[in-house]
Amino acid sequence: MPQITTRYVMVVLVSLLVLPLCGCGDRNPQADLNPTTGKHSDPAWLPAGHTAAVQDHGYNCTECHGADLQGGISRVACTSCHLENARQVHPAGWGQFAYALHSQFVRQNGTASCAVASCHGSDLNGVSGSGPSCSSCHLGGPLSAHPQTWNADILSFHAGYGSSYPTSACATAVCHGSDLKGVFLSGPGCNVCHTNL
Template identity: 30%
Template sequence: MSKLKWMAGSCFALALTLLAWGCSGAKSGAAAPFSPVKGEHPANWMQVHYADYAKAPEQCRNCHGSTSDPALAGGISKVSCFTCHTEVPHPTSFAGYLQHGRQAAQLAPSTVPTAMAGFAHCAKCHGADYQGGLANVSCKACHTKAPHPAKPWIGAAGSAPTHTATNINNAPECFKCHAAGANSTLKPLTTPPAGTAPGCYNDTMCHSQKF
């Protein structure tokens, strides 16, 4: 092997090593999964990448550039976070309760990473307890009577706000506080089999049947 070929091969190997290190993050235990051979993340990366971003945001910037300024985004990967995240962190009018409140409560969680739907989507950035999380912005800063508005918030359909308008697919988030009827005056009539998925009308929380 000629010296020139050896040097070229060594430089290529070094470049792959640096790329893998840069995209996997410098913090021990915080590295995002990345294949230096394929030069890409796992197939399900779009659905789960927020979790690794939360561990160490700087590791994303190593390859994708700025995560706050679109003009400086893209980095060595030439893939900007703003390609998908076009309105970061939220659209201009998102603070209005008729927009973000209804999208959280009245829409089912979506498998589309950028879809702002369901309480679980809020939890990605604001924490599983909604106290701040990655965004360091607590939902309770505005929702001072959280987790629910002042009574009677279980009013009839059409009233605002109303418990009955909550999408039943948000049940796993409600379950965090209401497992087996906890924090409620209404208790389930029976104990469901172990492992039963949280639901609104299956005795896992407050209700045994739909009224």
């Protein structure tokens, strides 16, 4: 029965080739590492690619990043970039109030953990598709919402703002509000002091 034997051998061979592939069915295809570089092969892995992988495939990162996502055999903890937790880039407690609660964090911890290449950029000038530049809101650089010179006496100095800054610089959604009527936990409404604004 040479034909049966040949067919049997073929079936075994094909099974041997296919079975290992099937066994990896629950593996995240985007998480496969490039064998030459040893890095994630998706060119868009940072900043947004890995987010999509997590959302599409659940948290199937543990086999390499550890059951607690603190590094495992990859030695890259999710919190080496994320602040405090693997699932969100910012501390969970910030919720929708990141615009206001980040200032206290930076005062206490400095900017090192924001100045990550894939987050707000090592120069804090922002990263395309990721965190904005600190100066997209601030007028005085990463550490100062207002121009630094104002900090000495903000009541006097802001009075001349019109010659240096357009109203739109104050009327942003997270600063004094697009209608200048103030923002919860952030800048007061101009009308708190001015009757004409």
